[in-house]
Amino acid sequence: NVPLLKISQLKKYFEIDRSQVLKAVDDVSLSIQPGETFGIVGESGCGKSTLGRTIMGLYDKTGGEIEYNGQNVDQMNADQRFRLHRTMQMIFQDPYASLNPRSTVLEIIAEPMEIHKTCKSARERKEKVEQLLEEVGLNRNYLNRYPHEFSGGQRQRIGIARALALNPEFIIADEPISALDVSVQAQVVFLLKQLQLEKGLTMLFIAHDLSMVKYISDRIGVMYLGNLVEMTSSHNLYENPLHPYTQALLSAIPIPDPDIEEKRERIILKGELPSPINPPSGCVFRTRCPFVMDICAKKRPEFVEVEKGHYSACHLHAPKNERVIVHMHKRA
Numbered sequence: 001n002v003p004l005l006k007i008s009q010l011k012k013y014f015e016i017d018r019s020q021v022l023k024a025v026d027d028v029s030l031s032i033q034p035g036e037t038f039g040i041v042g043e044s045g046c047g048k049s050t051l052g053r054t055i056m057g058l059y060d061k062t063g064g065e066i067e068y069n070g071q072n073v074d075q076m077n078a079d080q081r082f083r084l085h086r087t088m089q090m091i092f093q094d095p096y097a098s099l100n101p102r103s104t105v106l107e108i109i110a111e112p113m114e115i116h117k118t119c120k121s122a123r124e125r126k127e128k129v130e131q132l133l134e135e136v137g138l139n140r141n142y143l144n145r146y147p148h149e150f151s152g153g154q155r156q157r158i159g160i161a162r163a164l165a166l167n168p169e170f171i172i173a174d175e176p177i178s179a180l181d182v183s184v185q186a187q188v189v190f191l192l193k194q195l196q197l198e199k200g201l202t203m204l205f206i207a208h209d210l211s212m213v214k215y216i217s218d219r220i221g222v223m224y225l226g227n228l229v230e231m232t233s234s235h236n237l238y239e240n241p242l243h244p245y246t247q248a249l250l251s252a253i254p255i256p257d258p259d260i261e262e263k264r265e266r267i268i269l270k271g272e273l274p275s276p277i278n279p280p281s282g283c284v285f286r287t288r289c290p291f292v293m294d295i296c297a298k299k300r301p302e303f304v305e306v307e308k309g310h311y312s313a314c315h316l317h318a319p320k321n322e323r324v325i326v327h328m329h330k331r332a
C-alpha cells in the first residue's frame, strides 16, 4: 500500500540568532495510510504543531522528505502544488482566532471555494455552504451571522465546514478541541470521526494529552522535544506503552476501571520540559526520565521497531535488553 503521506527524517529548525537553533522537529519519520487517522500527542512546545504546519507547507522544512501519494513534494510543479493545497486542509486549535470576525459564515466557508474556483456561481457556492453547515451539525440559516454570535464548539464546527469546503482527502487537525469546554470536546471528536468515516478522510490529529485521541486514532505517535519517541496502534499504546515518557503521560489519565487503576502507578515527571533550543545530549527525555542510565546522556537512542508495528526510542528496549521492558509501568 502506498501511504497517502510519508515523511522521512523531517526537520524543522528555527534560527534564533547566529549561535542558537531551535530544533522544533528533529528527524521525524512516519507514514499515514489512506483512510487512517494518525494521532500525534505531546506537551506544548514538543513540536507537534510545527510538524503539522511543515507538512501543510506553511513552513519550509529544514531537512528530510515529504511524499504525498507516492510523490515527493519537492518535485511537484506549481500546478501540482496548488492541487495539493486543495486536497490537504487544516483545522486550527483556536476557533476564536482562526475565523475572521468581520466575515459572515457564508464568506468564511465560501472563501476557499472562491480561491480554488470550485463552483460555477455564487448561488452554487451558497448551496454548498448550506450543505456543509448541515454536515457539521449547524443550521443552514446561520449564513449571514458573524463568528461572535457562536459558542466555541459552534465556531469549531464552522472551522471544520471551511476545511471540508474543497472536498479534501487529508485533514490536519491541530488540537481542534483543546480550546473548548470539556463538555463539547467529545461532540467535536465524534463529529470528526463521523465525517472521517463518511468521506473516507485521512487525518493527522494533534493533541496535547492522551485522553481523547484514543477514540479517533488508529495509530498514535508520541512526541517529546521535537522527537517522535513512540509509535504504535492506539490500542497497543494504552495496553503496552514502552517508552517511559508515554508511561508517564498515561499514568496521568484517571481510569474509571478500578482493576486497571490498581495496576497503574502515577508517574510524576521531575523538572520542567527543557528548552528545545539547547536540548539535552543523548536521549532528549533523560533529564526527566525515572529510568535514566549512563548511556542515556552519551547516545541518542534509535527509533526502533521493538515488536511488530511498535516503535520506541529508548535504550531500555534496544533488542538485546528486551527483558527490561516488561510492564515497567505496572506494580509488581
Ligand code: SF4
Pocket (backbone or CB within 6 Å): 243, 244, 245, 283, 284, 285, 286, 287, 289, 290, 291, 292, 293, 296, 301, 313, 314, 315, 316
Ligand atoms: Fe529514559 Fe534513557 Fe530511555 Fe531516554 S533512553 S527514555 S533517559 S531510559
Ligand code: MG
Pocket (backbone or CB within 6 Å): 044, 048, 049, 175
Ligand atoms: Mg500547538
